[in-house]
Amino acid sequence: MEIANSFLSADSNRQSQQTKLASIINYLPHDVAIKIASLLQVRDLCALTCCSTFWRELCVSDSIWESLVRKRWPLLTSFDFPSSSSSSSSSSTSSSSSADSPNFKKWRKLYIKRHVELGVRARSVEKFVEACSRSESLEVRDYLNAVETLIATRFGFEDVQRFLFNPKVNVLLNLIGVHYCLTCLGIQDNELVESLRASEISDRHVCIKWWKVGRWIYGFRRRDESHSRWVSLAYLATEDDDHVLGVLRRGTIHEVVRVQISAVGHTSTPWSYKADQL
Numbered sequence: 001m002e003i004a005n006s007f008l009s010a011d012s013n014r015q016s017q018q019t020k021l022a023s024i025i026n027y028l029p030h031d032v033a034i035k036i037a038s039l040l041q042v043r044d045l046c047a048l049t050c051c052s053t054f055w056r057e058l059c060v061s062d063s064i065w066e067s068l069v070r071k072r073w074p075l076l077t078s079f080d081f082p083s084s085s086s087s088s089s090s091s092s093t094s095s096s097s098s099a100d101s102p103n104f105k106k107w108r109k110l111y112i113k114r115h116v117e118l119g120v121r122a123r124s125v126e127k128f129v130e131a132c133s134r135s136e137s138l139e140v141r142d143y144l145n146a147v148e149t150l151i152a153t154r155f156g157f158e159d160v161q162r163f164l165f166n167p168k169v170n171v172l173l174n175l176i177g178v179h180y181c182l183t184c185l186g187i188q189d190n191e192l193v194e195s196l197r198a199s200e201i202s203d204r205h206v207c208i209k210w211w212k213v214g215r216w217i218y219g220f221r222r223r224d225e226s227h228s229r230w231v232s233l234a235y236l237a238t239e240d241d242d243h244v245l246g247v248l249r250r251g252t253i254h255e256v257v258r259v260q261i262s263a264v265g266h267t268s269t270p271w272s273y274k275a276d277q278l
Helices: 001-028 028-036 042-048 055-060 062-072 085-090 095-100 107-132 140-153 157-163 172-185 189-198 233-237 243-250 271-278
Strands: 137-139 205-212 225-232 258-261
Touching: 001 271, 028 062, 042 055, 042 062, 042 271, 062 095, 062 107, 095 137, 107 137, 107 140, 107 157, 107 172, 137 140, 140 172, 140 243, 157 172, 157 205, 172 205, 172 233, 172 243, 189 233, 205 233, 205 243, 225 233, 225 243
Parallel strands: none
Antiparallel strands: 137 258, 205 225, 205 258
């Protein structure tokens, strides 16, 4: 009987402590609570909204979601953001018109909208790459078009990691993500390699092959010169001379007449044969 009473007493004390703790947390100073919430990941922030009315109202505030939007998508400009001046002016109007205003508490909505849109756009890029690489190789023109799609949509590093750094998708899609991170987002090589390893794609290989116009010697043009490099994604992310990435970035210009990217183990079609088929 004494043991049962001790357990009941312990449970009562524990519940009392939890109640006191919840009361303290719910009455934190607003700036302290904002600071705590701003340190959380999006998933944890959404979970926090289920704790109480206090946290639910706090966690949907623009002051938190604005920083999340700016951190995840650093390439967005002020033109893409809700205007704080417009939202403040709309507060003087009726509550119904304020709720309908395009600038009223829109940061969270903007975050969710962009997350969904970028998922759809990533899927469209994946389908485009699959359609253009039915022979398991991709011409540099189509490759750069896929990169341009990411640039136009202004993917963030988290989006690339979530949608493109997937071991289940085509390695060419992984390569497009690496290219975009290095040339557009300016991700440091160590951070990028760590992300590739965490995604289990750092050891995936691609073959980059390019052809240069044959040189003229004594009035005769020699055969086109063929060059190729087999590289891993991790090597490409830390390449010192930037040679392979430079070939991919420039594409077919000047003396380079063709660039082809393929997965390891794929034998590319000879350039002379392709030229005869055109």
